[in-house]
Amino acid sequence: MRVKVVCVGGGPAGLYLAILLKRQNPSHDITVHERAAEGSTYGWGVTYWQGLLDRLRAHDPESARAVAENSVHWDEGVAHVRDVSTRQPGDRGFGIGRHRLLELLSKRARSLGVRLEFESEITERPAGADLVVAADGIGSALRTGRADEFGTHVTHGRNHFLWLGTTKVFDAFTFAFVETAHGWIWAYGYPYDTGHSTCVIECSPETLTGLGLHRSEEGEGLALLERLFAGLLDGHPLIGRTSDGASVPWLNFRTLTNRTWHTGGLVLLGDAAHTTHYSIGAGTTLALEDAMCLATALGEHPALPDALAAYERRRRAELLSAQSAARYSARWYESLPRYIDLPPHRMFALLGQRHSPLLPYVPPQLYYGLDKAAGQLEPLRRLKRWLGPRAARALHARSTGHRD
DSSP states (O other), X not given: OOOEEEEEOOSHHHHHHHHHHHHHOTTOEEEEEESSOTTOOSOSEEEEEHHHHHHHHHHOHHHHHHHHHTOEEEEEEEEEETTEEEEEEEEEEEEEEHHHHHHHHHHHHHHTTOEEEESOOOOSOOTTOSEEEEOSOTTOHHHHTTHHHHTEEEEEEEEEEEEEEESOOOSSEEEEEEEETTEEEEEEEEEOSSSOEEEEEEEOHHHHHHHTTTXXXXXXXXXXXXXXXXXXXXXXXXXXXXXXXXXXXXEEEEEEEESOSEETTEEEOGGGTOOOOGGGOOHHHHHHHHHHHHXXXXXXXXXXXXXXXXXXXXXXXXXXXXXXXXXXXXXXXXXXXXXXXXXXXXHHHHHHTTTXXXXXXXXXXXXHHHHHHHTTOXXXXXXXXXXHHHHHHHHHHHHHTOOO
């Protein structure tokens, strides 16, 4: 059956959904509207892991091949704490420039007959479409106009972060923790092409204001950050302007949830539906997986309400693990003083365990010992998996006065 689909938002989720729907049925009438000019995008590089690449190959081998060919990869993690460094092997990760990813997906969509309309802002639901997809990010105009219907809720994280680029090409996923007179400030860095890396800076509000970063001009702030992370950057600059020339602001991460993801023929996709803390590096992956799930549901269910209900039901279940990991990951960084004075190799090991619901409630040295032992003995691994969620639920119930 031929349907007319209007997708609002030309990010990875919206473009990939359009690709998959056209592959399902070339007769579908699909238009993607993007408010920005073509080639103008916020962000530097995005990261993903092997599992996503495998799923992309299963859904559309051609776009998967293009993404893989334009990505760089790493197999290790590095942590710098004060003047000490530790390096550990890890899962293979990939980075690709956001601008390049959108270029590749746009080219693939056009080749399949998708119409792309740039500098086309849609704030009201367009008439005449069988399905309208709001893939226009956390600030989605379509969702905001119906916030009560969707049951939108936003919470703000405590720490502040700044999304930057650099010409320093890291050879691994890199963490750097620097102590200042006003507290700790740290960076996450990873390469995304042969000449650039993403570099995210994060700190507590006390450190931000103590260093004066909250009121400094961009050039002054970047110069201070370059001095603080001189050992990491090796003389390379931090880049603080996006492709459209706008300054990049310090932000608090916003965790967005919705009571429902669809109403009538309007459905939410990607960050318009849900967000997960950037420290788990899953935002682009989850958005693309949303697109895969929605396309599959539309192919399996002839009735649109059934398809949208199936999409939401399945993705909510699939997201539970990632959302839990993101919450605990953000909490780990907000509690950095609890871990930072451990020996660097132990601190790095617990950095890798930051998704655990048990970690916040067990003394770090004890957790490290248990985790090391659990890696060798299957009964301890099972005990750790059993204890984690139960300890978290019990402590949450105690702190809120609720009981399961």
